[in-house]
Amino acid sequence: MRENVIYWDGFLPVEFPDRTEVLDISFLPTMNSVENPEKEVNEALSAPSGIKTIPELVKSGDKVTIAFDDPCVPGKTPGLREGILLSVLEELKKAGVWKKDIKLVCATGLHRKWTKRELGWAIGKRIVDEFGYRLFSHDAEDKENLVFLGETNNGYEIEVNKLVADSDLLIYTNFLSNIFDGGWKSVCVGLSTFRSIRYNHGPGQLFGTPLEVRIDPSSDPLHSTLNEMGEKIEDVIGKNFFKIETVCNNKSEMAAVFAGTMSSTRQSALEAQGTQVALDFSGFDQSDVLIYGLPRWMPYATFSRTNPILNVLGFGLGYLTMTIQLLLKKGGTVILVSPCPDVWDEMHHPSYIEAWNKVLNLTHDPYEIRDLFEEDFAHRPEYIYKYRYCYAYHPVHVLFILYNYYITNEYIGKVFVAGANDPWVVRHMGFEPTKTVQEAISRAEELHGKDCSISYMRYQFPGVQTV
Numbered sequence: 001m002r003e004n005v006i007y008w009d010g011f012l013p014v015e016f017p018d019r020t021e022v023l024d025i026s027f028l029p030t031m032n033s034v035e036n037p038e039k040e041v042n043e044a045l046s047a048p049s050g051i052k053t054i055p056e057l058v059k060s061g062d063k064v065t066i067a068f069d070d071p072c073v074p075g076k077t078p079g080l081r082e083g084i085l086l087s088v089l090e091e092l093k094k095a096g097v098w099k100k101d102i103k104l105v106c107a108t109g110l111h112r113k114w115t116k117r118e119l120g121w122a123i124g125k126r127i128v129d130e131f132g133y134r135l136f137s138h139d140a141e142d143k144e145n146l147v148f149l150g151e152t153n154n155g156y157e158i159e160v161n162k163l164v165a166d167s168d169l170l171i172y173t174n175f176l177s178n179i180f181d182g183g184w185k186s187v188c189v190g191l192s193t194f195r196s197i198r199y200n201h202g203p204g205q206l207f208g209t210p211l212e213v214r215i216d217p218s219s220d221p222l223h224s225t226l227n228e229m230g231e232k233i234e235d236v237i238g239k240n241f242f243k244i245e246t247v248c249n250n251k252s253e254m255a256a257v258f259a260g261t262m263s264s265t266r267q268s269a270l271e272a273q274g275t276q277v278a279l280d281f282s283g284f285d286q287s288d289v290l291i292y293g294l295p296r297w298m299p300y301a302t303f304s305r306t307n308p309i310l311n312v313l314g315f316g317l318g319y320l321t322m323t324i325q326l327l328l329k330k331g332g333t334v335i336l337v338s339p340c341p342d343v344w345d346e347m348h349h350p351s352y353i354e355a356w357n358k359v360l361n362l363t364h365d366p367y368e369i370r371d372l373f374e375e376d377f378a379h380r381p382e383y384i385y386k387y388r389y390c391y392a393y394h395p396v397h398v399l400f401i402l403y404n405y406y407i408t409n410e411y412i413g414k415v416f417v418a419g420a421n422d423p424w425v426v427r428h429m430g431f432e433p434t435k436t437v438q439e440a441i442s443r444a445e446e447l448h449g450k451d452c453s454i455s456y457m458r459y460q461f462p463g464v465q466t467v
Contacts, residue, residue, distance in 0.1 A: 002015055006465070007293050012419060014438075020291075023455055025460070028248055028462060029250065032255065033249060034253075034254050041087045050260045051242060057095075057169050058168055061098070061101070062097055062169065063167050065169075066102065066173065069081075069106075069176065070108045071119070080254060081173075086127070088173065103135075105135075106119060110193075110197060110394035113136075114391070141384050142388070145161060147164070147166075148195075149232065149236045158188075170242070176246060177245040177269040183226065183265075184226040203366035203406045240262075284326065289454045291441075292456065293337040294338040298310045300401075301348075307345065308340050308341075308428075309356060309398065313404045318401060327457065331411075333415070333447060335440040339420060340420040340426060341425075347391060349392070355377075359402065364408075364429075366405045369402050378394075378395065408430070418437045
């Protein structure tokens with residue numbers, strides 16, 4: 001059986017054993033696209049859930065902040081994002097809010113800041129030119145513009161951008177709502193700092209029981225933590241935020257859009273896609289061996305270069321953690337297909353280079369990585385400067401990616417990387433290189449038996465070229 005497997009910028013023809021089961025997976029629900037996105041957005045804004053309309057919430061002289069997802073998030077750009085923001089701005093105009101009293105903030109969390117040109121690609125040049133210096137990326141290290149709002153009952157510290165507390169109204173536009181994104185993650189991560197994000201991005205904290213989470217997203221441990229933090233924020237500042245949640249389908253087009261409070265829009269978005277997502281992943285038997293290819297593209301390498309950490313640990317094992325749990329037997333073998341070139345971006349990922357040369361030379365244990373390096377990386381002055389002024393990812397971000405070693409320690413038995421240009425690169429990450437997929441399959445058969453079950457995942461993922 002012959003298949004064309006995703007391989008960096010192209011595809012690699014591979015002969016699979018006849019017993020291989022081919023799985024067609026979509027990481028966004030296969031829902032119909034709305035015919036008129038602008039109409040859908042305006043209807044949602046005119047009848048928000050659990051909160052008044054924008055013109056009823058603000059008036060002339062009020063200070064308004066519009067926060068939005070950063071360009072890492074896939075979706076039709078700039079059309080969809082620009083259209084939503086223009087509709088929101090029109091609502092503020094109806095309310096008499098002066099343009100000088102409106103700020104637009106790209107909710108980057110600990111991602112890098114974005115240039116004006118990059119933001120123009122994401123939300124449209126018109127908006128970028130119109131708002132100038134009142135459009136900017138969140139800065140998680142700008143101490144003068146951060147505020148500490150206390151601790152939750154479970155001791156989660158909450159530190160966010162001052163605009164969250166000081167604005168008369170915060171409007172958040174979520175361009176892609178799914179099981180993992182949306183809801184309170186928008187504010188509690190996107191407009192927060194390391195002081196708070198560390199409570200939900202540690203080893204194992206993004207690692208849940210996948211089937212339960214897909215059937216009942218309320219069981220998601222990540223969003224349970226974020227919900228507690230978000231409820232504390234609203235309690236402290238004494239007002240609700242206005243949220244717009246957009247559900248995109250497997251074409252990266254709008255399938256549904258909701259406006260209202262954080263909790264109501266999150267619930268509506270989950271209900272809209274929940275049944276379809278469950279259907280897309282139903283009926284699969286777990287296999288001994290799971291095979292899939294890796295592209296050059298990775299969200300954290302948007303407008304940048306994909307390095308081995310982002311390619312294998314970030315995309316191959318991190319982004320696909322729940323899929324691996326759904327499709328692979330515990331202790332099974334994963335075969336990744338990638339050239340995995342030894343390529344690095346010194347501007348956007350400087351701390352990744354040190355992590356590669358120093359951290360991975362010492363350990364692959366996620367808890368040891370956290371204990372030995374998290375505080376050091378999080379506060380290193382030279383990296384903080386590059387994050388604040390040179391468009392680099394926050395230095396601790398690389399450690400969050402390395403925490404994906406958790407799944408290899410707790411769930412996967414063996415990881416092979418087939419087709420790597422330099423076997424040393426794969427071994428440095430603690431995995432086994434093979435020249436071909438067939439060689440990796442033979443090695444897996446030695447572990448699980450000649451008749452072991454094999455699945456090949458042929459997937460659709462936003463931003464990834466498909467056959």
